[in-house]
Amino acid sequence: MDKIVNIIAKLSQNLGEMEELAREQLNIKELTTAQMHYLEVINEMSNPNVTELATEMQLTKPTVTVALDKLIKKGYVTKIQSDEDRRSSHLHLTKKGMQINQMHEHAHTQFAELMREAFEPEELEELTVLLEKLTKSL
């Protein structure tokens, strides 16, 4: 019945598959899904401390401390002591940690590639304009 809902379902599914594929290709198998989530949130928050990160992720501080230890050991995150409050540290992604962004980007680039193949340039332009409008209202 509802054509749009079906279309969205399919697009959503495809995007999911792309992300999964990108993950495999970029051999981030060293990281679990949970660990990737930490990196994503740290990235979004830009330099949170442990307490802030725990609050944002709705986890306890001990949980986050332990999780961070592993990510630091593996070289994805660094902790830099704060100047204002010496109990506290800011969390940063290392270059290696930034891979996580690459992963999503990679998936989205691949999807964009599919779109370029599927459409004539004029159609693509049309679609871009429409989707741009949509994202602006989201």
Add this chain to the structure above:
Amino acid sequence: MDKIVNIIAKLSQNLGEMEELAREQLNIKELTTAQMHYLEVINEMSNPNVTELATEMQLTKPTVTVALDKLIKKGYVTKIQSDEDRRSSHLHLTKKGMQINQMHEHAHTQFAELMREAFEPEELEELTVLLEKLTKSL
């Protein structure tokens, strides 16, 4: 630079948020993410047996057996012995198990709603035609 990639990134993010929201709203908190995944795959495969399900999910049979026991106990799945091979059983989702579809559908419906709000009817029609073409080539 690449407008489309950015647009896709945003759409992808939004779809993800919608799914998460739908999950919360439909109080499927009784299920873990892993368990939901079982239901999704069973649904896609329509009546697999344990071996087929394990192969599809790239898990061992004991793993799947144990996971299914829990889902059966909670009333999301039923196992029906095969007539042709009495060692084997077909897996079915119960009505309760079908909720999982509802969840995705709900998310997609919400997203479609946003689209209807964002566009004039003619634009929506235009977009539908374009996206339909895209999904066909995916």
Add this chain to the structure above:
DNA sequence: TTATTTTGTTAGTTAGGACTAACTAATTAT
């Protein structure tokens, strides 16, 4: 200055979800 609060850690526990090894029952091949 002393007491309280806050930041983060360490230690120990629990639950989920994966695995292998060993098994039973049913089917298929020799």
Add this chain to the structure above:
DNA sequence: ATAATTAGTTAGTCCTAACTAACAAAATAA
């Protein structure tokens, strides 16, 4: 008819990731 294979289960192990309780160190309030 017997041997080998296949479907699925049970038992036992391991790892991840969550939790609480108890703590030290630093900052803030009384």
